[in-house]
Amino acid sequence: MSLMQALGPALLLGLFGSTHCIGMCGGLSGALAFALPPGASTSRRLLLLGAMGLGRISSYALLGALAGALLPGAVGGLPLARIVAGVLLALMGLSIAGWSTALAPLERAGHRAWQRIGPRALKRGRIDAVGTALLTGMAWGWLPCGLVYSTLAWAASGGESARGAVLMLGFGLGTLPAVMASGAMAASLRATLQRRELRAVIGLVLIGFGIWTIAAALRHGGHAQHTQPEMHNHHGHEHPPGTQPGG
Numbered sequence: 189m190s191l192m193q194a195l196g197p198a199l200l201l202g203l204f205g206s207t208h209c210i211g212m213c214g215g216l217s218g219a220l221a222f223a224l225p226p227g228a229s230t231s232r233r234l235l236l237l238g239a240m241g242l243g244r245i246s247s248y249a250l251l252g253a254l255a256g257a258l259l260p261g262a263v264g265g266l267p268l269a270r271i272v273a274g275v276l277l278a279l280m281g282l283s284i285a286g287w288s289t290a291l292a293p294l295e296r297a298g299h300r301a302w303q304r305i306g307p308r309a310l311k312r313g314r315i316d317a318v319g320t321a322l323l324t325g326m327a328w329g330w331l332p333c334g335l336v337y338s339t340l341a342w343a344a345s346g347g348e349s350a351r352g353a354v355l356m357l358g359f360g361l362g363t364l365p366a367v368m369a370s371g372a373m374a375a376s377l378r379a380t381l382q383r384r385e386l387r388a389v390i391g392l393v394l395i396g397f398g399i400w401t402i403a404a405a406l407r408h409g410g411h412a413q414h415t416q417p418e419m420h421n422h423h424g425h426e427h428p429p430g431t432q433p434g435g
Contacts, residue, residue, distance in 0.1 A: 195355065
C-alpha cells in the first residue's frame with residue numbers, strides 16, 4: 189500500500205476512533221476549554237483550541253517518525269510490526285464496541301498521567317496565548333492512549349520515519365473535529381457518539397481493519413519466506429562457490 193493509499197485509512201481511523209477520543213479525551217479537552225479566557229470571542233477560543241489540536245497532532249507525527257525509524261520492519265521474514273498493529277487495532281475495536289477490556293490498563297495509565305500532569309499545568313494560569321496552547325497540546329499528545337498506540341504500531345510498520353510521521357499526522361487530523369467539539373459541546377456530542385449501536389459498528393470496522401492488516405502481513409511474510417530460498421538457489425546456480433560473474 190502506497191503512502192497516499194494509506195493516508196485515507198489513517199484519516200478514517202481518526203474519525204472512527206472519535207468515539208474513543210470523546211470517552212478518553214473528552215474530559216481533558218473540556219477541562220482545557222474551561223482554562224481558555226472566559227471573555228474571549230468565539231474565533232479566539234477556536235484559535236486556541238486549534239493550536240492545542242495542532243500541538244497534539246505534532247506530537248503524534250513525532251511519535252510516528254521515531255517509531256518508524258526505531259522499530260524493525262520485519263523479523264525472520266515476518267513483518268511483526270504489522271502483525272502487532274493488526275492485533276492492537278482489533279483489540280481497540282473490541283474495546284470501542286464494549287466487548288473487551290484488554291486495553292483497559294493502558295487507558296488507566298493515561299487517566300493517571302493526566303491526573304498528575306493536568307492540575308499542575310492548569311495551575312499556571314489560563315491558556316490565553318497561542319504558544320501556551322500549542323505547548324499544552326504537545327504535552328497532551330504524549331499521554332498514553334490505546335487508540336494512539338494501536339495506530340502508531342500500524343503507521344510505523346513500514347519501517348520508514350517519514351511514512352510513520354505522515355500517517356500519524358493523518359490520524360491526528362481525523363480525530364481533530366470530535367476532540368475540538370468535545371471541548372465546546374461535550375455533553376451532546378458524547379451522547380451521540382457513545383450510542384451502543386454506533387460504537388458496535390465502529391468497533392466492527394476497526395476489528396475488520398485489524399484482521400485485514402494481519403492477513404496482509406502474513407501473506408507478505410509467507411511470500412518473502414517462499415521467495416528467499418529460490419533467490420538463493422538461483423544465485424548459487426548462476427555463480428557456484430569459487431567462481432566470479434563473467435569468470
